[in-house]
Amino acid sequence: MMQRSVIPVFYNIDASVVRHQTENYEQAFEKHQIDFVGEMEKVNKWRLALTEVAHIWGKHISGKRSEADIINEIVDRIVHELNPKTLDVAKYLVGLDSRVKELTTLLRSGTEGVTRIGIYGMGGVGKTTLAKAVYNQNYCNFDGSCC
Structure with missing residues (x-):
């Protein structure tokens, strides 16, 4: 049986x-x-299907925001779930989490515009691995991203 993702949208209805x-x-x-x-x-x-889908966590939408904003939010969530742009990083790296957390804090500092962070050091210390891990954790928070 094929696996399907379902994101119910309850638009102006409970x-x-x-x-x-x-x-x-x-x-x-x-x-x-x-x-x-x-x-x-x-x-x-059909009745059973509606009952089941109404039990799934969905998106409850009231008329307070524009339909375009709501559609963009739903599409962003679907794209993120179905087509993650993550990069390959080794699973069990020692000491990486604290460094990723520090850089993530810098990225979320509230500055507007283009954000660039330089990582330097001698070869083989994990600069690329760190950059990939930071990218994987933060790419979805930006309108555009590349690595």
């Missing part, structure tokens, strides 16, 4: 309405029961 098929959902299912008289199994599968 998930409990979807979960319990009340309000407009109740009316729609009453119509489906008429339209699909001989296919109640299909209608029941």
Whole structure:
């Protein structure tokens, strides 16, 4: 069976309405029961699917932000989950976490514009590995990135 990611979006509606098929959902299912008289199994599968998806953590959206901002946020999340741009870094490196944390703090210092950080030292001490680890942890916080 193929694995699929599901990110439910509840736009100006409470998930409990979807979960319990009340309000407009109740009316729609009453119509489906008429339209699909001989296919109640299909209608029941739809009901079950909506119940299940309403239990998944989703995005609850009220009308306070523009639809464009909401769509951009959802697309960014999907792209991040489906197409991570991470670089290959060895799994068990000693002392890397504290250095990554320091550089991450510098990157999140609130400065605007282009951020550049120089890493220098003699060959073989892990400059490239550090740069890759910092990139992996922070690339999604920026509009654009490359390494």
